[in-house]
Amino acid sequence: MKKLALHWQILIGMVLGVLFGFLMAYTSWGPGFTRDWIKPIGTIFINLLKLIAIPLIIGSLIKGISDLKDISKFSQIGGRTILIYICTTVVAVCIGLLVVNIIQPGNSVSQETLTELSSAFADEGKARVETALSQKEQGPMQFLVDMVPENIFGAASSNGNMLQVIFFTIFFAIGLLLIDPSKSAPVKAFFDGFNDIILKMVDLIMIIAPYAVFALLASLVVDTQNPDLFKALSFYALSVVLGLLLMIGFYLLIMMLYVKKSPIWFLKGISPAQLLAFSTSSSAATLPVTMERVEEHLGVEKEVTSFVCPVGATINMDGTSLYQAVAAVFIAQALAFDLSFGDQLTIIVTATLASIGSAAVPGAGMIMLVIVLESIGLPTEKLEIGLALIFAVDRPLDMCRTVVNITGDATVAMLVGKSVGKLGEPNVKNWDDRLEEVL
Numbered sequence: 001m002k003k004l005a006l007h008w009q010i011l012i013g014m015v016l017g018v019l020f021g022f023l024m025a026y027t028s029w030g031p032g033f034t035r036d037w038i039k040p041i042g043t044i045f046i047n048l049l050k051l052i053a054i055p056l057i058i059g060s061l062i063k064g065i066s067d068l069k070d071i072s073k074f075s076q077i078g079g080r081t082i083l084i085y086i087c088t089t090v091v092a093v094c095i096g097l098l099v100v101n102i103i104q105p106g107n108s109v110s111q112e113t114l115t116e117l118s119s120a121f122a123d124e125g126k127a128r129v130e131t132a133l134s135q136k137e138q139g140p141m142q143f144l145v146d147m148v149p150e151n152i153f154g155a156a157s158s159n160g161n162m163l164q165v166i167f168f169t170i171f172f173a174i175g176l177l178l179i180d181p182s183k184s185a186p187v188k189a190f191f192d193g194f195n196d197i198i199l200k201m202v203d204l205i206m207i208i209a210p211y212a213v214f215a216l217l218a219s220l221v222v223d224t225q226n227p228d229l230f231k232a233l234s235f236y237a238l239s240v241v242l243g244l245l246l247m248i249g250f251y252l253l254i255m256m257l258y259v260k261k262s263p264i265w266f267l268k269g270i271s272p273a274q275l276l277a278f279s280t281s282s283s284a285a286t287l288p289v290t291m292e293r294v295e296e297h298l299g300v301e302k303e304v305t306s307f308v309c310p311v312g313a314t315i316n317m318d319g320t321s322l323y324q325a326v327a328a329v330f331i332a333q334a335l336a337f338d339l340s341f342g343d344q345l346t347i348i349v350t351a352t353l354a355s356i357g358s359a360a361v362p363g364a365g366m367i368m369l370v371i372v373l374e375s376i377g378l379p380t381e382k383l384e385i386g387l388a389l390i391f392a393v394d395r396p397l398d399m400c401r402t403v404v405n406i407t408g409d410a411t412v413a414m415l416v417g418k419s420v421g422k423l424g425e426p427n428v429k430n431w432d433d434r435l436e437e438v439l
């Protein structure tokens with residue numbers, strides 16, 4: 001019998017996980033059972049994906065760059081990638097501002113809801129403001145300083161330092177390109193093999209993906225708080241989701257008009273990564289799968305994916321920036337804080353920067369939202385109330401914005417691949433054959 005495609009397996013796992021979670025939430029022992037016996041499977045899966053992220057970046061970047069015939073191609077790829085990333089993020093913020101100004105979700109929040117939400121989540125709001133303020137940059141050049149590690153082992157010891165690892169690896173690979181071929185050949189051969197091993201490990205991890213998403217969603221449902229609060233924030237949540245859908249529409253338009261590929265084909269190719277992004281709320285944890293899908297299923301060559309995808313997971317967060325724009329205006333509306341046209345322009349700049357600064361982990365976008373709120377002059381005492389207000393629906397929105405974040409990375413990889421002539425035919429190795437090879 002033909003096995004179900006991976007995205008169907010994952011989707012079935014997700015639906016069953018949600019149903020199981022609801023069922024368990026109705027029993028007295030269910031939530032505890034789910035937390036103790038089901039949730040760990042999801043956590044192990046996320047840990048495995050994170051475990052593979054840094055070695056994958058090192059292996060594929062070295063292979064990608066050392067396969068290039070000349071370095072100028074690399075600076076062309078790098079320059080275009082950063083430029084397109086910034087442009088798509090600005091588009092995302094503008095879409096967010098457009099939607100939130102048309103729907104005006106903040107105006108429908110009653111004083112009662114405001115008081116209820118801000119007292120229910122006061123601690124959560126306070127904690128996030130404190131984290132954000134302690135992370136504030138020291139100067140305009142700080143982000144460049146942060147990119148250059150003083151110790152590679154120190155940098156590689158935390159997934160939060162991906163840009164530092166990328167910096168070192170590119171530097172190393174350029175050195176490799178510049179030495180005598182007789183000396184570079186064995187090093188290159190080593191990293192070619194290393195890269196294949198890591199990719200095989202990704203295959204092995206993906207065997208448990210359908211079970212892991214079941215566990216992740218089941219535990220999320222039993223941990224979900226008072227659903228009544230969801231209703232009070234439904235217009236706000238709807239605005240974010242509508243904006244995110246428009247953003248996906250924008251990517252599909254690029255796919256059709258510039259890349260000249262069918263949007264359905266693109267969505268089919270990237271869908272397992274989207275489903276994992278939704279289940280894990282983390283672009284960093286999804287990175288191994290995003291890279292595998294973009295390369296093998298969408299046909300972008302390694303020279304492009306090895307750079308565009310990890311950099312994208314770290315700095316390109318279109319979903320996050322769109323959400324930050326909607327959330328900032330929503331909070332201002334709900335707290336009756338007037339925003340001028342100039343303030344909205346400020347949001348375009350700060351939400352773009354804040355999304356670049358957000359870590360690729362669950363909930364990071366909400367912490368960096370503080371920077372956006374501060375830039376429009378929201379007084380400090382209102383910052384905490386603002387964050388408390390949106391906290392109840394943050395996790396589901398985080399799941400949705402992470403899907404857009406990784407879809408944006410994949411779209412830009414296709415765009416850059418096309419523009420530098422590195423978009424070929426997909427090289428799909430049949431999933432079952434691969435597993436048979438392995439097992």
Ligand code: ASP
Pocket residue numbers: 281282283284317319320358359360361362363364365366398401402405
């Ligand atoms: N969870 C998002 C990501 O990993 C970041 C955020 O918006 O919180 O891409």
